[in-house]
Amino acid sequence: MSEEKLVLGFEGHTVEKTVKLPEGEPRPWDLTSKLEVVGKHHPRVDGLLKATGKARYTHDVRLPGMLWGVLLRSPHGAARVKSVDLTKALASPGVKAAFSLEKSEVRFHGDEVAALCAETLDQAREAVRAIKVDYEVVPCVVDATDARKEDAPRVFAKRENILTSPMSQKRGDPAAALSSADKVVKATYRTQVQTHSALETHGVVARWEDDGSLTCYASTQGTFSVRDGLTAQKLWKLKASECRVIAEHVGGGFGAKFGPGVEGVAAARLAKEAKAPVWLMVDRKGEHLSCGNRPDSVQEMQGGITTDWKLTVLTVSSYGTGGVAAGAGVYNPGDYYKVPNVEKREESVFTNAGGARAFRAPGHPQGCFALEQMVDELADAIGMDPLEVRLKNDPSVVRQEEWKIGAERIGWKEKRNKTPGRGAGGDGAPPRPYAGTVLRGVGCAAARWGGHGGPGATVLVKVDEDGSVEVRSGAQDIGTGTRTVLAAIVAEELGLEGPEAVKVFLGDTRDPVGPGSGGSRTASSIAPAARSAAAQVKDAFWAALKKALMKVADSPEGQMKGGKVLLDLNSGPKWIPFAEAVKKTGKKGFQASADRQDNYKGAGFHEQGVAGCQFAEVEVDLETGKIRVLRVVAVQDMGTIVDALTAESQVIGAVIQGVSYALFEERIMDRRSGRMLNADFLHYKIAAPADCPEIVPILFPVAAGMNNVGLLGLGEPPTIPTAAAIANAFANATGVRLREIPMTPARVLAALEGSAKPKKEWR
Amino acid sequence: MAEERDGVSRRQFLKGVSASALGAAALARAGLPALRAEDGAGGTTGIERIPASGGKLDLTLNGKAVSLACEPRTTLLDLLRQRLGVTGAKDVCDRGACGACTVIVDGKPVVSCMLLAHDCSGKKVETIEGIGSPESPHALQREFARCDALQCGFCTPGMVMSLKALLDRERTPSVEAIKGAVSGNICRCGTYPRVFEAAQSAARSIGGGK
């Protein structure tokens, strides 16, 4: 063990910490590190592959003799399955295998009932319609509020519909604090069910090999989770080593793509029965119905504030539904601001709808939508600027800085509407009649997240005798830029020119084990292992140079830069290309693998998790009820910035998803039949190019120092505050609170009407 | 759709119906530049009857002649992806709602999931594979990579093809025209601002314009 003194934090706020490093660990990057590659803007290493259509996704896998699989899904919200007759389907043209999932009941529209495969997809789609299912339809309940009622149909015969979550939080004495606060606000906030809607749907292509092993191409966020799910099946005996999962490129994953899923197991089973590879990708409708969603929420909240701007109490009682799955909780409201008294209760309610799955910062956008509006409402109650109230109560030194940067950039002082709801003609009167009236306002909201990553990852770095460099991990890149991050780190460590000098192999369980892409922890988990492995390779290379009697400095520190190595040749010191130097060692190459170590105890800068904040400027058309988001400034901490370009893309994308969540997306269920009415992209509206605001991503680098890279998760946090910031901006524009998303024109108009209490003199 | 037993299968409905007439109608409904049946190989009446079992189809794909038997219900997208193994265009919604399947037919961008393959008879079809490769990319492809106008990349081929059609027609398009060209292309990862940026910079490099 060696000790290192690190300078952590950010310019203007630095701390020195001494860390004990595990054996062989390179010195962690901190504010004193001079980095050549890391931190710059690098195009992603697989960008051209994707832009030319050459990137192969699971959807695109075509194997010789491959059959096409399709699932049959329940058209009912709830039903008993009395029989499934496959006879006609099996006799249909091209069909090679079919089976029933042997369910005695189906619990939601889209619940899987049977599967089959045929020579063409059209044949499979046609044959699946020939499966005869005898259903006895039973009453269903699709709405969380309805499902909580005494006489509601039970989703699971043997379980209550209501599940009280253990995720509750309590501190201080909320009741006393509510009665002693100077101002108390009570409000109920509502959020909707959102589906993940990754453009590539779930699915796998499965092939049984001659040796009895199984190869699965999967659209997944967790190659190893697919393998584990497949080997756990009782349908076959399969050891981990006999199941290979490949996810070379993944067409988006926002939390729902873990494990093989019903579709993955079905594909493997069909492939076994048909003795041929089977492609089974879920179609768009199935994806909406059955492949995950973000639960909705109803959050009754109370908050208290003192006239000297201190938040003293927050209570929230929430419920929501994750369909047939649990997990409809919201995050802990007491985690953002210094609030001494907090209470949270929550219920997750079962309904007859597709099961919720983790969705980009699970529970957080919902909770933030309520909390951050509440903070604004409390500020209003004491007549204070909501930004000032935040600055007063925010314990994060990082976010304190971010609030100021963001406010400056959006123009908080100038743009803040001093007379919300009164813009028409500048006479201070409310804008009636509405015709042609457009109001503007700005709002802000905060985000926090962990995403430190941790053990459970191994990375292999290899230098070939010709000097080419590769890095391998079995983890996947779901579009976040993990490949580029790994390449940049290895390039930095080996003094190569940039990420493009490193070949990255990801998404194959034959390579070293890696984490699933959840909790924004892929890069933060594997990056330190990649750096350790590269450092070992570097040391071995340096030792070999010396052994080959090359005159070199004692340590490689500062001797490898820009793809060149400094050697003392007969002619004097000379920078020669890395590949040539490798040749001079006379070795066949170098390789090392390293495990991800635990984060150093107590050493990190970020004890409270990453910090971010966003500012939105909106325009509200009072005549049509349309909200246009004009601009979003997103300031986000992520520890060490490895590749600024892809990191900015992550922030931009998260904001757009937040805009989409705030204004458009909503799963609509028919209460009687239990059917989802908008299970397509025509009626389930996702933000399109025309809806996209100007987005200003501002990365806030912090030397975090809890491992040798100090990278923190970025995928999730920037999607958390967008909807809340937009809602606050709406209130600043109109003087009206809209406590429900999506903020559709109909809801906007209703809210404006409901609050319009025009005084006589204006009529 | 076909995954579920209720409702009418669009494909079954199309099976055996006169492909040309119906394809044109479907396109018109989708608000797309209708490829008129008369333009096809259908002869003077503009209506050609293709048996459900399939009929011969000739078209040009990325400059190469393709000739094969094809069922009337097969969409251009399915022909490309399922029959020909040309998988650059993506099947995302299969309903003309996302633009991921965009290809260029006789110079016009079309969503290939809404176009019957037989309606492309005698036409020139251009896909993402045909306009450049990693070794020699089209300016748009190069700029998409450089500006990071892609994340997961699943929407990217459609975006690029929508923009390629624009740049073929207008060398110095305005930002508004660029936004208009991709207005039907959905990206779940949220790449829009950088798509606009990449398109502008590609246009500059091709047209030397503003």
Ligand code: FES
């Ligand atoms: S797949 Fe054709 S438009 Fe969506």
Ligand code: FES
């Ligand atoms: S880059 Fe993923 S959908 Fe556009």
